[in-house]
Amino acid sequence: MKIMRRAGIEAAKLAVVLWFVSVFAFLALRLTPGDPAVLLLGPQAGRPDAAETLARLRTEMGLDQPWPVQYGIWLGDILRGDFGVSSRSGVAVVELVAGAVPPTLFLILGAVLIAVPLSIIFGMAAAYFRNGIVDRAVRLVTTLAIAIPAVWLGLFLIIIFSVTLDILPSGGFTSPFDDFGEFFIQMILPVTTLAIFLGGVLTRFVYAEASDVLRQDYMRTALAMGISTPRRVFVYAMRNAVTPMITIVGVQIGALVGGAVLVEAVFGLGGIGQLLLSSVLNRDYQVVQGAVLLTTIVVLLVGYLADLAYRLVDPRITE
Incomplete structure (x- = not known):
């Protein structure tokens, strides 16, 4: 109740x-x-x-x-479900937003799928080897990941992998349902750009939570009972340190949407970010209003569901 x-x-x-x-x-x-x-x-x-x-x-x-x-x-x-019609193209706002959603959705989903497991591994490792070389290295890398603007990072990756090495495309978007191979190659650089920022944030969070958990009395008791280090760290400690990530990931979706706007512009993905940017420049009221409202609904809904899921996983926080 x-x-x-x-x-x-x-x-x-x-x-x-x-x-x-x-x-x-x-x-x-x-x-x-x-x-x-x-x-x-x-x-x-x-x-x-x-x-x-x-x-x-x-x-x-x-x-x-x-x-x-x-x-x-x-x-x-x-x-009534009517978000209006674009004053410039005459196309329904819902139709325009629906057409721009796939690039943004795949970009954010890819970043989450990469950043979450890596942040758990590096965050737990840094917490276990606290004040050691692993800890210092992880903290340095995460600081850089959070501090470097997505635009600069995206351009740097394009210069290295598209211009200098010429092994990855610098932009474009192909639906995975049309050509999955082309889609995968095109999404490597933009997903990496966004995942680096998210990974930095989540790794810092896991590190802080795990550092606190590893100092708890029950962890010292587990050590005294002779429970192996992998079981103590990757079962007992990780479970308690990672559970709060459910809410954090939900909250970070909003930040990812903002970051996706810049990443889409750099790599020319044609997602929600580019739709909003062009609509703002053209003063297309209906598109801007509808796109902002629909995006906000999705972001808030994801955060709401993440918070609800966290409360179901750990009912203690409702007390």
Whole structure:
């Protein structure tokens, strides 16, 4: 019952957060200089006879209404499942976002699948050999992994593996359902770029948790009982040190989405990041609002499910 009550409270909090995000997404572009109707019309907007056309465009886009009215109409459409249509391409926002999801999804999923097991191995090793050469090496590498900007790292990998060695492509995206081999090769560099950052964060977390666990009384008792080192470290200690990672990975998904925007731009993957960037530059209100809101829903939902899973695995935290 405690878990269900807690889940209900967290769901209510998510609803409030989504409302604030919707307000922010609505106001963000409207507070920036420029007229979307002028951008949409292009060079013809400067002609003397363009005033009537601009007025018609503003009416069609709802820009002639006060902001509260525009927001109310937009939010009502969202609640009915209508995220609108792109003012530039005329394509439904949901369709545009759905087409941009696969590159971003595979990028983040690949980074998680690589970073999680490696962070557990290196974090546990550094904690076990605390203050030794392994500990110092892992801490140095993780510090660099967290500190180096994704853009620089991506460009560095392109220079080394695409330009100098010419063994990996510098960009592009092919669906794994069309050509898995090409997809795998194209995703090596972008996934590595994102996984390095995530691995640095998670390794630091596992290291801190494992260092604390290894100092607990029950670990000293296990040593006194003659339990082997591999069993003590990789069964008892690792289980307690790694369990909290469920929540951390869920939280880091949000950071990965932000990092994916930069990585996609560097490697030309054509995912959510590039869709948002081009839509912001073109002042395409409907696409930006819909993409931001849909992405936020997914990120919050993943974090919510991760937190719920952690509470189910370790019910003590609900007490």
